[in-house]
Amino acid sequence: MTEVVIVQPYLPRYRLPFFDGLFAALRADGVKLRVIAGEASKEQAQRGDSALASWLEQVPTRTFSVGSRNLNLTRTSHLWRDSDAVIVPHQGSSLDALLATVGRHPRRVGVWGHIASYTSPLNPVDGAIERWQLRHAQHVFAYMPGGAAFARGHGVPAERITTVMNTIDTTSLQAALARTTSADIAAFREQHDIPDAPYLSYVGGLDRSKKVDVLADSLDVLHSRGSDVHVVVAGRGEQEHLLRPAAARGQVTLVGYADVDTKAVILKGSAAIANPGRVGLIAVDALTARRAIITTQWPWHAPEIEYLRLNESLIMPRDNAADFADALETAIQSTNNTMPIEWPAPPRMEAMVANFRNGIIALITS
Incomplete structure (x- = not known):
């Protein structure tokens, strides 16, 4: 053999x-x-x-x-x-x-x-x-x-x-998304005390490659503006502590590592995915859940970003906290006014x- x-x-x-x-x-x-x-x-x-x-x-x-x-x-x-x-x-x-x-x-x-x-x-x-x-x-x-x-x-x-x-294998996430109901999302919101308004999701490791510092700084900018942007974060990593001040202010809900059912609820309930740093296999999750990724014009994204279409499934403001904050706010404000996207099937x-x-x-x- x-x-x-x-x-x-x-x-x-x-x-x-x-x-x-x-x-x-x-x-x-x-x-x-x-x-x-x-x-x-x-x-x-x-x-x-x-x-x-x-x-x-x-x-x-x-x-x-x-x-x-x-x-x-x-x-x-x-x-x-x-x-x-x-x-x-x-x-x-x-x-x-x-x-x-x-x-x-x-x-x-x-x-x-x-x-x-x-x-x-x-x-x-x-x-x-x-x-x-x-x-x-x-x-x-x-x-x-x-x-x-x-x-x-x-x-x-x-x-x-x-x-x-x-x-990645999308079978289990697709099944979980299909069985996730509005009641499931409402129950998750209540369990984690998430405000009853559109929110953004973050799914993945909380480390340097994901530019968690930019997300934290953007939340500081939004807090100074009095913005009500909220981010539900599913993941763990060495830079999790950078988000704790925003969590203490009520801008962020930290849920830790999420199994597939929890990930489905978070993604389906969100307006878009916030991911300021490296976009990699999260692109596959985005296509599966039909949620656009908001990232930055950082030069070091992984190959899988090629699955996404700029200004449709991919929003790329400049690589700084103020512009990323603007993009997060725009995503929340335009939740009900976006043009329909023709979503390709996930790989x-x-x-x-x-x-x-x-x-x-x-x-x-x-």
Whole structure:
């Protein structure tokens, strides 16, 4: 049986349905899949989204900082040395990715991830290494079309690129949204003492990448104006404390980590989603719930922002607290006066699994 190994830094909870589906799809092809991951970092653990699974081979994570550069020195090559193919993160700072792509060996190598530099400025050393990885891997798995275009622009033939169309499983959220009633929303409001007026939602980790400080500063601006904008926040993270002053003033309701039913109630009851920092897979939730995302013109959004349409499902004021506050206020005030949006269907997990499976078959048969 052909053995394929996928390596990633850690296993987030949202990846479980993807890997479950991929295991089943490849089993039907006579391919044995193994998944190896490190441990969640402190910041990732604080978000509460790390997971374990019976099929996961977890290894201790080793990291080392050199100035502003964080090196992932986790070494798993002894676990996939005899495999037919390995797919490693496309990261210049990853020892595993470097070991997989150097030297001569019969093993097929794939790289997967953003591919283009979406979420942070690229260190010149990492950039050079990542372009080298693209040239020396036998297949590239790009999350979204922008990453695939970047790979083509750096000389990777189209037949060696799979556009994954990265997503999360929307089945449970769609079902929860469908069964959520106005009475459920009213009961949730009463339980959490949410004002009986339009509100905005925030769903996700409360860390630096989400620019929680901008949300907190915007709420300060709105408080100084006497605005009645209210935000219901579902999530945990290291910057949760920044929102506590607004919560004490009654501008914010903090509900902590939300299960799918709670998330459905929050999203369905909200006028829009406030997310000043990195827009990533929240874009899929937005399409599923048919709620626009209000973010900022920050240059480091994740690839999944490509699912959204500017000035329809995506509102992007300038990256400062005053303009973000204006956008939040406008969203509340225009709740009943917005033009109807033609919402595209959210990307399906089944399609992502099929795309990745096709890429793996291309990798091992090319």
